[in-house]
Amino acid sequence: MLTVKDLFEIQAIDGLKIVAGEKGINNEISIVNIIENPEAFDWLSPNELLLSTGYIFKDNEDLQIRILNELSAINCAGLVVKMKRYFEKLPQKMIDHANELGFPLIELPFEYTLSKVISIINEKASGRYDLLNRKTLDMHNLFFRITLEGGGIERISSMLSGSINNPIIFVDQDWKLLHFTEHLNNKVPLSYCFTLVKNRPIFNKEFINSVPKEINEMKKSIQRIYYLEGMEIKCRILPVAVANNIYGYIVVWQTVQDLTEFDLLILEQASTNMALERIKAKDIEEVKLKIKQDFFDDLLTGKITSVDTIHTFSELHGLNPSYSYYCIVINLESEEDDGYDDMVARRVRLENKTRKCVDLVYNLSNYSNAEVTCFHRNNRIIIMIGQNDNKPSLSVNEVKQYANTIYNAFEKEINNTTFLIGIGRQYETIHSLHKSFSEANESIRLMEKFNIRGGVSHYEDHSIYHFLDSNIKDIELEEFFMKSLGKIYEHDHLHGTSYIITLENYFINNLNISETAKAMFLHRNTLIYRIDKIKEILNTDLKNSEELLQIQLALKIFRLLNKKLPINS
Numbered sequence: 001m002l003t004v005k006d007l008f009e010i011q012a013i014d015g016l017k018i019v020a021g022e023k024g025i026n027n028e029i030s031i032v033n034i035i036e037n038p039e040a041f042d043w044l045s046p047n048e049l050l051l052s053t054g055y056i057f058k059d060n061e062d063l064q065i066r067i068l069n070e071l072s073a074i075n076c077a078g079l080v081v082k083m084k085r086y087f088e089k090l091p092q093k094m095i096d097h098a099n100e101l102g103f104p105l106i107e108l109p110f111e112y113t114l115s116k117v118i119s120i121i122n123e124k125a126s127g128r129y130d131l132l133n134r135k136t137l138d139m140h141n142l143f144f145r146i147t148l149e150g151g152g153i154e155r156i157s158s159m160l161s162g163s164i165n166n167p168i169i170f171v172d173q174d175w176k177l178l179h180f181t182e183h184l185n186n187k188v189p190l191s192y193c194f195t196l197v198k199n200r201p202i203f204n205k206e207f208i209n210s211v212p213k214e215i216n217e218m219k220k221s222i223q224r225i226y227y228l229e230g231m232e233i234k235c236r237i238l239p240v241a242v243a244n245n246i247y248g249y250i251v252v253w254q255t256v257q258d259l260t261e262f263d264l265l266i267l268e269q270a271s272t273n274m275a276l277e278r279i280k281a282k283d284i285e286e287v288k289l290k291i292k293q294d295f296f297d298d299l300l301t302g303k304i305t306s307v308d309t310i311h312t313f314s315e316l317h318g319l320n321p322s323y324s325y326y327c328i329v330i331n332l333e334s335e336e337d338d339g340y341d342d343m344v345a346r347r348v349r350l351e352n353k354t355r356k357c358v359d360l361v362y363n364l365s366n367y368s369n370a371e372v373t374c375f376h377r378n379n380r381i382i383i384m385i386g387q388n389d390n391k392p393s394l395s396v397n398e399v400k401q402y403a404n405t406i407y408n409a410f411e412k413e414i415n416n417t418t419f420l421i422g423i424g425r426q427y428e429t430i431h432s433l434h435k436s437f438s439e440a441n442e443s444i445r446l447m448e449k450f451n452i453r454g455g456v457s458h459y460e461d462h463s464i465y466h467f468l469d470s471n472i473k474d475i476e477l478e479e480f481f482m483k484s485l486g487k488i489y490e491h492d493h494l495h496g497t498s499y500i501i502t503l504e505n506y507f508i509n510n511l512n513i514s515e516t517a518k519a520m521f522l523h524r525n526t527l528i529y530r531i532d533k534i535k536e537i538l539n540t541d542l543k544n545s546e547e548l549l550q551i552q553l554a555l556k557i558f559r560l561l562n563k564k565l566p567i568n569s
Contacts, residue, residue, distance in 0.1 A: 002029045002124050004049070004078050004104045012120045015109040016080070020095040023102030027077040030261040032118045035079075038063055042212065042222040046075035047261045049121065051082070051114045058086040064094045068103055073234065074223055075258050078104030082114065143273040153277050157181040160250075160270040164263040167253035169202070170274065173246045174355075177202050185256045193228055201359075203251075207235075211249075215239050221252075221267055238267050240274045247278035292317050296375065300327070300382070302434035310431055318373060323386035324393065325433045326426035328403055329440040330357070330381040330410075331448075333418045350379060353414060357381050360409050367405050369394070384433065393426055396458050403456045411454075420447045423458040450559050464556050477557045484554035487537050499537070502530045504555050511542070 005025045008016055018025070030047035038056050050071060057063040071079055079098075081090060090107065098105040108117065146155050153170055161168040161181040167190055168181045176199050182190055194202040201208075203226070210224050221238035236252035236259055250271055252259065259267075295313045298304045304313075311321040319325075332353065354376035361383055365372040370387040383406075387394065403421050410419050422443030424436030439459035446462050447455065482489070488499045502520070509515040517527040531542075540547055 002121070003027060004029065004106075006124070007049075007106070007121070010120060010124060013108075013112055013117055015112075017107045018104055019090055019107055020098035020105040021078065021101060021103040022099075024078060024104045027104060028261075029077045029121065032121045034114055034118070035067075038067065041070045041074065043220070044071070044074050044076060045220070045261060045264055046259055047077050048074075049077040049080065051080045051108070051117060053114070054081045054086040061091070061093060064091060065097050068094065068097050068101060068105075072101045072103040075260075076103075078106055080106040080108050080117070082108045082110065082112070084110040143269050147273050147276055153179050153274055153281075156270055156273050156277065160266065163266050164252065164259060166256045166259070169251040169253060170240075170248060171202070171251065172248045172278075175201050175203055175208050175249070178248060183253075183256050186253065188228075188231065188233060188253070188255050190253060193226075193233075211237060217244065221264060236264075236267070238271050240271050240278060242275045242279065247275050247282070250274065293375070296382075296384075299430075300434050300437040307431065314430055319384070319430060320371065320386050321430050322389055323371070323430065324389055324426055324428050325384060325386045325430050325436065326394075326399065327424045327433060327436040327440045328383040328385065328399075328406075329422045329424075329437065329444060330383070330406070331420040331422070331444050332357070332379045332381070332414075333420075334379075335416045335418060353417065354379070354381060357410060357414065360413060361406060364405055364409055368402050369398075382437070386430070387426070389428070396460055399423055399426070400456055400458055407454075407456050418454045420444045420452065420454065421456040422447070423456070425459055464553075465560060474561060477561055481554045481557040481561065484550045485538075485558065488534060489558075491537055497530075499530060499534050500555075500558060502527070503534055503551070504558075506531065507552055507555060 004027045028047050029049045032049045032051060035050045035052050036056055057067055081087065094105060143156060146159065157168045157170055157179050158181050161183055167183040167186050170179045172178055177196060180190055180196060190196060207226055215222065221236050224235050224237055226233045226235050234254040236254055238250045239246050240248040240250060295317055304310050314321045358374050358376055358381060361374040368385055370385045373384045375382055403423055407419055407421055422440040424439035427436055443457040443459050443462060446465055447457050491497060492499055505520050506516050509519055513524060513527055517524045535542055
């Protein structure tokens with residue numbers, strides 16, 4: 001075992017001088033490295049001895065202090081600076097700070113090259129590698145046996161925590177909790193810091209965003225600080241990856257003891273076995289998910305007619321067959337220009353976006369006053385909501401209020417996307433859920449037909465459209481419209497006016513001049529002029545209840561047939 005103290009007994013590099021941090025004189029040295037890049041800290045490991053010419057920090061006092069802080073936090077062995085090229089003597093601030101940290105700061109005589117020093121020290125430290133390799137092989141065999149015996153991530157995590165004497169948190173590639181192992185001597189309990197619910201994110205965005213996206217290419221752990229209520233908790237993060245595919249992250253909650261070089265080697269061994277477990281679990285999960293998806297698809301399309309089958313599979317997949325159910329469908333339309341993306345890239349982007357939407361729905365599930373099951377199909381999010389049969393049925397307004405909560409959250413969190421949310425009616429049994437699903441899709445179809453760009457719509461909002469669309473032929477609808485509002489329609493096309501739209505808004509706002517003007521961003525007098533012209537063209541005072549009903553029906557027909565209506569010229 002080579003220590004900082006041993007360096008001063010190596011005759012081949014006579015003249016080394018420790019100028020600060022003598023408290024760390026017994027720090028172990030595993031390997032020697034050069035640091036000439038101020039952003040290279042993620043690549044360093046505990047027990048490394050760093051050499052530098054001092055060029056990177058020669059004119060920057062803040063960087064001098066930062067380097068000492070970072071190297072000390074990583075538990076590096078010390079910093080050796082070659083003298084007389086950039087420093088006649090090391091700055092007093094560096095010396096004082098290194099003393100505060102107990103971090104060895106050493107001067108190297110000018111006549112030695114960094115490469116020669118590295119060679120000499122590594123030769124002295126080589127015997128340590130044989131011991132580390134033997135110990136690492138033992139840990140590899142131990143973890144591998146756990147994998148062969150089917151111990152899973154629970155046993156691997158427990159073994160890892162006991163070996164490196166720190167709590168362990170294991171999350172998936174989206175930072176959702178998979179497993180955690182607490183440590184008896186942890187002074188900052190995980191349960192105090194996090195809501196430890198599986199398959200839910202537990203770390204805050206600031207911490208997650210601090211981890212470089214290319215961490216899987218680094219093939220080593222990095223250190224980050226988790227800030228909590230004035231505390232700074234050191235965390236060691238290692239990706240669980242195979243062939244650049246990330247399956248999760250191991251986070252060491254470093255509150256019991258600092259990690260050694262051997263601890264990091266154990267961590268890497270555990271990461272390999274965790275990856276194998278994740279690959280195996282993913283394959284099993286994909287089979288289960290396929291079975292679950294097939295059941296949901298058959299349930300929502302009404303293909304399952306057997307009551308016993310529905311009950312059996314519902315209970316198996318988390319649905320309660322005795323609950324009252326309704327369905328919400330959300331259609332996503334990306335506003336991004338995908339013209340330059342290939343099909344695979346678009347598919348991946350859509351998959352990531354829909355998965356994020358599903359997570360948001362579950363985060364808002366407490367607003368539904370019922371049990372929520374959510375999944376996605378292509379660009380649509382499907383939500384099945386079951387309510388205890390002892391509770392009164394939900395009103396249309398209550399259901400729409402929940403849907404609007406979802407819509408507002410999506411608008412805030414998902415960029416460059418338009419959302420159409422359709423809601424079906426609530427049915428007493430799960431056997432009729434396919435009807436609610438069909439109604440939710442029909443609501444979206446009508447919103448798309450009316451060129452609505454985003455919003456929430458319940459099936460019952462369109463009752464009049466369902467009646468007109470399904471019971472009366474298009475030619476009869478057209479005749480009714482032209483008889484009632486044909487003169488206004490032709491005037492709009494001949495003179496470029498928008499009296500049909502004005503009349504539509506007038507009825508939406510209950511024939512209220514002030515509210516209509518406000519909704520259309522018109523001056524009140526301008527709107528009054530338009531209404532007077534409409535009355536003149538139609539030869540009506542818009543007061544007769546029978547005429548008002550006919551006009552309202554004609555406006556509904558306009559929305560159904562506006563692309564098919566003829567223009568007489």
